[in-house]
């Protein structure tokens with residue numbers, strides 16, 4: 001499979017190159033030349049999660065070697081997740097797919113536990129001997145998942161940039177207490193969009209890239225702009241579908257709807273990919289929080305990022321520039337890269353663009369206000385299940401869809417984070433007073449949910465803070481040079 005840029009069909013690269021580069025030199029994102037088709041679902045039924053993952057990775061990244069991909073899937077999912085990997089919880093007409101049982105308690109682990117292996121295999125394939133410097137902009141969850149995934153991986157360094165006041169306390173502590181000789185965490189005096197734009201800007205700055213290369217480094221990305229991160233996310237949608245059939249919740253070949261809490265459009269795009277590959281998906285529900293750029297886009301056709309970024313209780317979705325939407329625009333126009341480039345240019349220059357193609361009505365978009373989120377958490381809690389604020393956004397949008405359309409198709413809701421990552425909002429939503437100390441909140445939530453606090457959070461308050469640096473968005477290049485020099489990675 002070859003990969004080309006969303007902004008130029010003729011700029012095509014191998015899978016290994018697409019994974020190592022992360023983003024195309026013209027600023028576009030890499031997309032597969034075509035969608036491979038799934039084999040008969042019945043023949044996938046008996047596969048374990050790991051086997052299914054190797055199969056899907058093989059359809060896209062065959063050139064890395066099927067043996068390597070199998071190994072990678074094993075290293076990523078065996079022992080690091082529960083046996084079920086992504087457990088399902090069905091309540092009435094909806095099934096929550098819990099994507100948060102990895103080490104950092106958010107769905108980012110699903111892809112970031114396998115990406116390092118794909119990257120290593122790609123580097124070997126290309127014979128690249130430079131050290132790799134992964135730049136990560138995080139809205140809260142990608143950061144820690146990347147730090148875990150790449151921890152002490154030979155030949156790779158990770159720089160994580162997070163918005164100083166834009167992540168939850170648990171998210172912040174998870175990152176700044178991370179110990180590892182190849183990992184660096186920096187607070188950006190700005191919001192997530194500043195961090196993400198900064199990273200993209202550096203990736204397309206040829207002069208800076210050359211300078212870094214002379215120092216023995218190549219950049220790569222662990223954000224969902226990297227195709228190596230997107231493809232592994234397809235797997236859990238297929239797996240969930242198969243398990244729903246197996247449990248008799250849906251019939252063989254019947255369709256499902258999928259609701260996804262959306263920020264950078266990566267997770268919902270993975271579901272769209274699964275659909276293009278032949279998974280029987282009817283509607284994709286694009287759920288936003290108060291930063292409802294995408295809801296407005298699907299309703300009015302105008303993408304308008306010129307608005308204030310609001311800090312919400314679902315920080316991982318506090319995003320105004322939803323990067324992966326660019327991939328969708330490319331696919332629904334059947335590869336009209338000129339139209340896509342034009343729109344992206346307008347977004348850059350005028351902060352907005354108009355769009356007129358939305359596929360075959362397969363998307364439904366809705367947003368949840370803070371109050372909707374609280375009510376949703378409460379409503380689900382009263383039914384004896386606890387969801388985090390991000391998942392609540394998706395649940396609310398799914399409910400809105402069902403009310404609006406009366407569609408009775410079974411709804412799969414992507415449950416993207418553990419409630420323990422956002423104890424304050426969950427507790428206040430279910431009518432509890434929120435204790436002053438984060439750890440007391442965790443304890444109280446644990447009592448309410450009758451679930452143990454996850455081990456990785458229990459130790460958090462006792463860990464040393466390792467990373468205190470704060471930089472301005474326009475100082476990101478400097479932060480990179482300083483770290484390279486400080487660590488004396490410079491080649492003799």
Ligand SMILES: *Cc1c(COP(=O)(O)O)cnc(C)c1O
Pocket residue numbers: 106107108140141142224261262263264265266267268316317390391416417
């Ligand atoms: C990243 C994240 C999202 C948004 O996912 P995208 O792929 O960026 O759309 C939603 N919920 C949680 C908990 C996340 O960490």
